[in-house]
Structures are given as C-alpha cells and as structure tokens.
Amino acid sequence: MQKIGKHVARHQYLHICLRPELDETDQRLIEAAARQASVTPGDHFNVIKLAEDRRSLTLLDYPGFFEEAFPILRRYWTVDLKTEQHRFRTYEDSNNPPILHRKELLLPKIHESFSQYAELTKSAEDIGLFDDPNRIGFLRAWEALLQQKGFRVVGHDLVPVGNAEETLQAECVRPPNGETVARHLTALTRYGLSAPMQTLARFGYLDGSKTIFDYGCGKGGDLETLRENNLMVWGWDPYYAPENEKRSAHIVNLGFVINVIENFEERIQALVGAYELADQLLVVSAMIANQEAMKGKPYGDGVLTSRNTFQKYFTQSELSHFLAETLGEEPVAVAPGVFYVFKDKDAEQRFMYNRFAHRRPSSLRIRRSAREHRPRAQVDRVQEKYAKHGELLEPLWQLWLQLGRKPERSEVDLLSITQGLGSLPAALRLIASYKGEGAEALLEDARKKRIDDLRVYFAQLQFERRKVYRHLDPSLKNDIKTFFGSLKDAMLEGQQLLFDLSQAEKINLACQQAAEHGLGWLDESHSLQLHTSLVEQLPPVLRSYVSCGTLLYGDISSADLIKIHIRSGKLTLMKFDDFVGKALPRMLERVKINLRTQKLDFFDYGELYTPPYLYLKSRFINEEFPHFGEQQAFDEKLETLNLFDFSEHGPEVDVFDAQLEARRYQVNGFELERSRTIPNIDAACGQFLTYRDLIECGETQTASRMQNFPTQPATYTALLDLAAELLDPIIDYFGMIKLTFGFCSPALAKNIKGRIAPKLDQHAAHERNRLGKPICDRKGAAVDFVIEDEDMVEVSKWIAENLRFDRMYVYGVNQPLHLSFSDAPKAQITLMTPDKKGVRLIPKTVGLESYLEADS
Template sequence: MDAQRYSQLVKQTKIGKQLPDAVYLHKDTIFSLPSELQSFIPAVANAVKLGPEQWNIIKLFKRDFRLSLLHYPNFYDDPYPALSQSLNVDLTRLNHKITSYSGTDNPPILHRKETMIDPNHPEFETFKMITQEGENAGLYENSRLIGFKSSWMHLIKQHGYELVDGRLFRASAVSNNIEATGIDRHRTAIVRHELSAPMKTLVKHGYLEGEHSIFDYGCGRGDDLRELEAHGLDAIGWDPNFCPDTEKLNSDIVNLGFVLNVIEDQHERLDALLGAWELSDRLLVVSVMLANESYISQFKPYKDGVITSRNTFQKYYAQSEIKSYLERSLQEGVITVAPGIFYIFKDKLAEQTYLQRKYKRSHRWEQLTNSQTLDSKDKARLVIAQKQELFNSFWNVCLELGRIPANDEFSESQQVRDLVGSHKKAFSLLKESYDISEFKKAEKSRQEDLLLYFAMELFEKRKPYTQQSEALKRDIKALFTDYKAAINLATELLFAIADTNLISNQCKKAHNSLSASLLNPGHSLILHKQFIDELPLLLRTYVGAGLQMYGELDEELDLIKIHIISGKLTLCSYDDFEKSVPFLVERIKIKMAEQDIDFFDYVDERRRPPLLNKHLYLSNDDKNKNKQENFDKRLARILEITPEKEALIQRIELETSLDKANKKIRGFTLVKK
C-alpha cells in the first residue's frame, strides 16, 4: 500500500473519533474499516513485533503516511483511561518509535470513548453518558486542559466535582455503614467553584439575567447560591443539613438539583419533588444522575437504587424513566433540556415563550437579484449608503419630531439637499431602509403629546393660531391638518376623563403595559410617578387635569393613585422610598369634581403607615426589585397579608407583628432581635 492509497482509505473511514489530522478507533471496530485497512493494520503490528495484547486503539493520520498503535489497558473499565504505551510507525521512512507511560504520574488520557466504538456496542450508551456529564459540567470548554491525567483531575476538582465509580458527582458520600447508621446525606455536598450544570442551562436560556427570583431546594453548602449572589441575583436556598433554618419561599425559579438521586425513601423523594413544585411560581428545574442497566448492575442493590463504592445511596435513572416519573407525579408536561436536566413550567406563557425561542428557525437567504444598470433612485440609495452617518442623523431628527423636519430644523440640511434633492425625497428613500414602524410610533407619540398639551391649554386662555410658534404650526399641519381639528380632539379628550367606564378600561390596559403598577379593580390604579409618561393618553390627561389644581409634581412625591369612580387623584410622599419599608409622610387628595384638595400630614412618626409590598411599584430593571420582592414575601408571611395586593395597616400593627415573630428589619432582610 502506498501513501496515496492510504490517504484515500483513511478519508473513506467514517467511524471513529474524527479529528482534523487523525482518526481514533478501537480495534474491536476494525471490521468497519475498508477491507484493505482491516488487513493492513494487523500486518503493520506484526511487522514491528507488537503483540495483539499490546495495543487496542488505532490512530490513523489523515495527512501523513503514518499510524499509531496505542495501548489503554483499562479502556472499558476506566471512564478516562490512561495511555500505557504508544507505538508510532512512519510508513514513509519505514521506522517506528515506542514511548512508554507506565512509570509516569501524569500520562495522557482518553476522552469521548463512545466515538471510538461501534454504536451498537453494549457500552456505547454508558460512554456517551459519561461524555455528556463532562459537557454539562463545563469540563470540555478548553480542550488544551484535558489531555493529561493530573490536569484533568485538577479541572474536575476546580469545577467542584468528584469521580465516584467513574461518574462525575457534585457530591460524594463516605458513610461507613449504610445499613446500620443510615445515609449521611449531608456528606454529599462538596465545594464547587462555578455553577452546576442545571444552573448553566438557566444562564444559556437567559433566566439568570436579574429579573427572576431563584430558590435552590437542597442547596448543599450553597455553592450555586454564592455564585448567583456574587452576580447580584436574588437567590436563596434550603438544605436539611446545611441551611435547615432558611424559610422555604415561593420563587420564580426553583432548582431541584441532583436531590432525587440521594433520597432512598420513595415517599420522601416524592415529597421533595412536590414541595419544590409548590414553591415554583414560573419554572421548576429538575436534574438527576443517569445510568444504564449495564452500569447499575455492577453495584449492590439497595431499595430501588444501589450502594456505590463510597457506601452512599444512589438512585440512577434512565432518561425516559425520570421524565415519566416527573410527568406522572406532577401531572404536567416536562421539557427535556439536556440529559438528566428537565424544565417544568408552571407559567404556561413563559413555557410558550421558551418553546418559541427554542424552535425559531434562522434563515439563510439566497441572493435572488441580478446586476443591472442603476436608475436615478438606485443611485440615490447608493449615495445614502455612502453617507450613512449623515442620513442616520437626519432619520433621528425625523423620529424626534414625528415628522419630516423643515430646512432650518436640521443643521446639515444643505448637504442632504445637495445629495438627494430635498428632505421629502430623503425621507421617502430612507423609509425603504429604516424601520418605518419606529417612525409611526414616533408620529403617534408626538400627536399624543400635542393633544395633551392642547387639552391642558383649555384650562387657560387659549392662544390663537397666529401666536403659536413656527415649529408648532408645522406640527399641527403635519399631524392634525389644521388647528381647529387639533382643538376639537383635545376638547373630546378632556371630556372623556369623566367617563368612569372608559377610565376603568384604560386603567386595566395601563396595568398590563406599565413597567410596574398595582390595580385595585373598580377602585384605583397606583403607580410610581416615574411611569406617568407610560400611561395611555386618556390617563395622562386625567393626571394632568388633577395637577392643574395642584401644580407640578414635587421631587418628594412618590406614588400616584388614580381613582376610577370618584374622579380623584391621590399623591403620596414617603420618608425614604429607597428603604425596604418606607413610611407615609404626606398624602394629598385632589378632588377634581369638587375642585378641592385635601392635605394629610403625618408629622408624628408613630402614626406613619408603612408602604408594604413595595416591589409592586418597581420595574423589573430596578436594581432592588428582586431583593425587595423577596423581602416583601417574607414580611407578608409574618403580617399574614397577601404579597400581591395593597395592604393598609398602621405602624403599630407592623411593629407588634415583628415583635411577636422576634424579628427586626435590617435593610432588605428580616433578622432575629
């Protein structure tokens, strides 16, 4: 066989671990090679006097006329077998070299063994599972660190895992007598230095970006929690041995990570699953250790699991078995995220969002146009492409005004006109390249701002059209046709705030769209003053009409309450709104129908009512939202109130309840007195 033929045959080889410059395969798979290679490889081994027991892995080089015969004595027994001897044969120079690793403490090791054997081999699934565990643990992210035994073991430890019976564990038990003393599950929690595999899936899918609260059910020593908290995330955990005093609180996401494996009592196992599910408001993440029958059979059976070599109980699952168990126990659909990792959504809208994002296709478009002579419009587009910065600035002014700017409203107007002829023509061309929906939003926003302005002007002596500014005249012409039409619309808008049904519907609409608010159906909508501009136009007019009597909003004012039926507007000021529990300092009730204002001062600090459930008024991007919500839920349990509703109590009631619970408020935590 010559080099050319050898190269052709290696390229035809589809089985084995395919690397850029070589193919690795076990000699048990040699029958899958082209027939010429099947006979050639043993012939080479015989030629260099290498007995069949001295090699079991073949390395076929793709670019050189070379091959290596490698010996991994524990290939089938060791998950990451060490190389004992390597024989490299240079078939061009007809020489060979033997390298022994039997005396070294740091030999090369083998990974991804399933790629080197036939897929029908009985060990294929076990090998594949071992590789997947390493993937989930993040061990293969830097391939340069995995090739030798000591660096591989260091990497495993660095990632917070241990090898037990050839499998990667977050935890390892060392109880000496399982039958006599029971299982010391608290010995299972080892120190990790990065997020666990299920937590990494949450990172991947965007669930750890700050908007979700997290509860780690069975958190061990809290390694995940420390990592999450270091990133400013709202995360708490409970563990029967390490964190038994932590209160089990409902959270958006609950993680039940590798807990079901270590509970030997089936009833207790189910209780843990149901308990975690009850605590999850949006998503439960369940992860378990997987293994097949051939792997499990090597251990001593115990109840429905096995006793490992470390004398610890493990209930290994098959993928289909654990999924069926979860579906049967929770009566919910279960989504497989990775081997041994599952999502169960309680929030079905969130589930649909996840699935839509998961199955959304990315398109690769073909070029369907042909080159042709450019017409004048094409030439103008080319000019726009060449002067991108100029036309970006022009488009931004269009968005700011909600209309095409006049010549004196864009500083580089002359350059635009020299290039394409006029502002109108430039706008027409840009509509084809820019997002016209953004312009439509800007146009509508400007119309609403002007209608609100004209409606508020009706409270004063209205200026005639001739006394309006030139910019406002342009707005009126572009957005309303004429001044009379604008004033008629503003008048209708002002009268509409007396329609309680309309106000009620708009409050519901606002509650669904605002960054944060609290709706008391049929009574009121409460929001922080920073969200006024997000209100629908009718409610902005309602608030504006009330403020016509009061004046501008002071910096000290915090919350605004829109009364749906009574035609009132309440303004509330707190001593320090940034605190976990602010206290009311002043309440101002504006009675529009009666054209009157009532002021209520709380000078005496002992009489100041607390603002409870403050998280309802914070947007999701507020830096304190998560810890405020977590705090509010804890406090709600002590006060026996609902954390998702307005709660009106006196300061003395708050203090009495805290005393009774032997708690005091420290920042955003409740601590023992």
C-alpha cells in the first residue's frame, strides 16, 4: 500500500485528486468499483476508502469537502471486490451524519489549501478536540464537544466563544412534551417500575395528567415510585392494604393479579371490578406461558408452586380472548402479557394512531435559510415580532410539523393566539415568514409522513377487523378530510397497503430503501434486521408489516431487535441483557411471529441454553443511537482482527471468549483492549511456538541460563502479535524455523558480546529502563531466525510480498533474518552488505517494490 492519503486502522482515505498517484492496480480497482456501483468520480463521490487487503472499496461523497472545515458525509457506496456486490447508504435525512477530520491528509501537499487545513487540524489538536477520536465522528457529538470546549467554527478557523450566544430561536424553543416526559420517565424505570407501569411510561400516560389506581398493589412499590414523582396514585390490596378505598381513576392497573387467583369466578370478579373503576383505561397483565413455565403441581387450570402459591400461565391469545369475552371489549396488546382495555373510545383511537405514527424530531436541521434574501428591515420586523410571541409561535410550529397540515382552530389555544396575534392564519403566516423557504421542505416532508402514518393506521384497523368507530376523534376527522377527502377513501388507502404486504418484491424493495437510509442491516432478499426504535421510520409497507405481525405480541419497544423476514411472512423479536450499554450484548429471549397464522413461538435463553452474543451491533442501529460512534469503532476493530467469521451468527460464546483471550484481547465497555496480565511462559504464543521459545533462544541466554523474562504485559502482547502475524504464516509455508535471537532484557543485553543496538532493534519490545522510559521507542517485538535448506533472501522476498511487517534486515542467503512487527508496520527493508574490505556491514534501506523486482 502506498503511503499517500490518510491511514486509519487498515484503511487508506484519499481525495480523488490523489488518484493519479496510486499504482495502476489500485486505479483499476477504483474504476471497477465505480462501474459496479454505477457512479462517476466528481459527480457522485469525491473521496475513496481502500481496505488494506483490497477486499473492499468505499466511494464517499462529501459535497462540502473544500467549503466546510469538517465536511459532512452525504452518501457512500461500499463495493465488495471479491463478490462484486455493493451497499449504498445515504445520510441526506439524518440529523447526525458522519463528519471528516484532518482532511488535508487526503490531499497532495502541494494543494493550495493544504496549509490552511493543516493549521485548522493543529488548532483542533491544541484544544484537545481529537483526544478521543472514537467519539467525534458524528455531527452531534462534535458540536457538543465544540460547545464544551468553548469554541465555534468560522470558515476554516476555530474561534473562542466569549459569551453565551443563544440565538433568538433557541430562546423561544420549548422541548416537546414527549422529550420532557421521556427524561422524567426514564428515571422512573430505573427505580424498578413493574412491566405494565413501564408501558404506561413509554406511551406518555405518566405525565401527571392522569389519576392512577393500582388494583392489587401488593407491597406498593409502584405507588411509592410514582408518588415520589408527584403523580396522583392510589392502591388497594386484599392482603397488604385491605383498609384502602377502592376508587375510580383515569387509569386502573390490574397487574399480575388474575394469574394468582385459583378460583375462576373470583378471577372474573377481580377483572370486572377493576374495569368498573376505570374511567378511560384498564391495564391488565398476567404471566405468559413458555418452555420454563408450568413448574409445579397441576391444580385447576394452573399449578401450585413449591411455596404453595397458585399460578395460571396464559398464552397471549388466551389472555386476549379471556379479556374480550369477560369485558365485551376488544383488548389491545402492548407487550407480552400486557393488554390495554379502553373505555374511552376517543382515547383508544388516539392511542391506536399514535402507536404507528412516525415520531418526528422536535427540530430539524435546515441546511440553508432564505431569510437572508428578504430586505433587512423586513427581517428585523419579523424577528422582533417572533421574539415577542415566541412562546406561542414555537409550539404552534411544532404542532404544524406534527400534524403535517395547518392546525385547525379547535386544535390550538385560540384565545391566546387571537389576543396576541389577531388570528390563527396571521400566526401561521408569521411562522412561515420567520422560518423562511426552508420550512416548505420541512412541511412537505411532514405532510407525507402524516399521510403514511394514517395509511398504516387504517391498514391496521382492517387487519384487526375492528369496526369503524361511530364517533371519530376530531383531530382524526380533520386528517381524513385534509389528506383523503373521505373516510371511505382513507380505508381504501389502508386496504391497498394491506394488499402490498403479500407482495414479496414490494417488501424486498422497501427493505432495500430502509437499509440505504441507515435503518437496519439487509441480508439480501432474505431479511432486514434493526433496532425496534427505528421501526417508526420505516417505509409504510414495512411499518404495516410489523404492526400486523405484532398484533398479539404488543408493543415492540419491549424488545431490542426486530428481524423482518422478507419472503416467509415472519417476524423475529429479540431481547438482550443490556443492548444500549454493552458492545456485545447477550440474547435473553427470542420470539418468532408468523404473520399469516398469528402464532407466537417463545424461546428463552438461560440455564439450558447459553445466551449468545450479538456481534457487529452497529449494523442494526444508526448514527442517532446512543454510543453509536464507540460501537462502530469497536466493531471495526473486531473485524480487523480477522479472527472470527461473522458471515452467519458468529462464533459460540465460549469459542469467541477463548480465542479473544488467546490473542490477549479483552472487552472493556466499548473498548477492545490488550490484556494487562502476564501469561505463563510456557503458554502458547501463536500456533506453533510458546513464549519460552521466543525468550530463551539467544546464544548468550542459552549459555548463561540467566533470567530473561519480560516485566511488561505489553511485551508479551507484542511477542504474541509477532508470532501470529509473521512467524505462524512463515512456519506454515516453509516449515519450522530456528530462532537465533529473540527477546532481550536489559540484563541480557549487558552480557551479549558484539555490536547490538537495544534502542533500535526492537528485541527489548516494550521493556523500560531504570528511569521508566521505553528502551526502544519503536516498541513492537523482533526475532532473528533461519530456515534450514532455504535461501533466506528468497524467504525475505516471500515475506515482503505476502505479510505485514515493521522492519526486516537481510544479511545474506545463509544468514539469519531479522524481522519485527509493531502496531504500525512500516514495511522497511534494510540490506546489510559488507564493505569493500569485508570487515563492516553497511546498512542500505530499499523500497518494497524495488526489492521485490531486484535479482537476488
């Protein structure tokens, strides 16, 4: 690989203007990749990413490469040069796209802007912006870091911020209710709310506007948590709180009660009694049967446990039927074993719609604003008026985006708007004027998403065969009138979407579109796998596919991953132990749903089955997911090790752990670190050797039998890398080698007669001197070896052509070869040739290509 461009891990990045400096082979690879992806340089891409092993090549498009200090990635094509398959990804609708740092390294040094870009990089280094490169690769984290450091980017300069620079819009914006509630409720879940209460939190019912009664509250854990957060809650329990009053509330929770009542009639009485207390909504939960259930002595329609308690285990469909037959209402599944039964049908309609609605960000990034084209005086008047009424106007703007249409008078605080701005149309005109032409694109996008939401909603109604509500929610009426004209036409749109679910090619095309926008990992024509939080952003046909498939399962956000099987009409939902917080989460539960039969198959991992790792997690999330940058860096490093085959499900847990440990790697959070332990000297060091082989192989050490053990864990790691990356493949190809000199401690170096260079030769690896400084700044590790009956010059040429090495000293046909490896292999070849008198050896460094071309 030529040392031009920017080198990160085992990839080389360069701007297309550097392409002529590549060798002919690489230029042909780029041409082939561009043909495969049907793109042209300059028009579609301007940066090239070459894998070191040349197995893949990525063509990246940074539209603002020269204009932006830290260019934003718009799209890319990754081409597998072996299979000639390619993947496309666009970031045009992303709020957190990748950004490029150190862009001067991608250009020739003679470029007119090289010095300017290099100065920007130096400034960023001085400030400490690049201290943690794994966390600055995406826009949000980068902007947050800049703000934290107290700087902003102006042109190609980093300018310190002396005062708080809140813009007018930032002062006026109020977070949407969902965002405020989400933070509040996330804290609640950490206190250990029960599963049904957590569903109420997810769907926004614990915002303080609803009263809650817990029918069968037990010891009152949920009540205590909710009261601590200022919610109006009460509870009753026949054992722990029999003196409390049974009272009505907006929401009544019957949490895991009916499954512990052994008498069928009493079970019905409890259910009906709880439902009578609910003004709007009854939440019912019960234990769900799985392969680990039914442990105990059969009793009635359940079992008696070892503690002499009763448990009735329901299937999801059995629980649904029980609720429907007892209460005469159609329950709504929100999670395995958790159902909602609505008394308030308007509330049910809003809930059903909002479940499938595309949640829009509270503020979208507008690349350009047209306000600058208006006369300055007009701009000032609009800004002044908007600032004065910002508390009214900004929520109105957010509502406009949420609805995808102009809000109606009945949907806003009309009195406040008319008092402050004269009329609702006047307020909307002021918003449009302030937001500028960029707002038109946002509103059009919101309109399309709202229509898609409604199509999914009406498709779901018909799939569930629910009767059309006699009384429609007023907001839904406005939607139907605006977007479809009539309820009949709206139902037809939903019907068409249901028809599309049976078309495998349409499902496949939608999966391809989703993957191109960073919504999951596409296994070509087989499945799309993604985090459940991304489902709401999927194309309508896939959202409808998921919502129909999870009719009995309930709220998919209780799972972590969903796998959409493109041709079999199935979905798979997976739960993990800590999906967000772990680089390698382990699967705890898998549920397979047959869309056609609505059959659910549950599978739990535990004592009987080892929970498997989820490998390459970054594939299934996107740049807006927590810790995405760190996860992506972890996955790339794991793949770069080339230790495992991840083409299917990856290795078993014990195999993975053992192999990682053998190569002296350990997982620490989102970091893949080298081991800090000192191994047994007789432990395997690579495939053919032990650590002792590399430590006790020198002539002086063998003769003196002196202690020569490394003291630094990093030295053992370096010896292992040397063996695995170089010695193992050499032995595998030529046969066993004879080591003549290996690791050299400071004590051994003092006893070696002759000329050695501990500060340069890397035989000291990572050892330190008495002052605690590295003996050899090159680090890595080195050995000298010969192979019997082999021409060592020819061996050196084979190494140069096939392996990654740091430095190689060639002494002659029958002389030992000095070979080293390090974290950043330089592939430096030095020929040691005798002077004219044959007394001294003169080092001569030669280039890799010229050495391979030279005659022996």
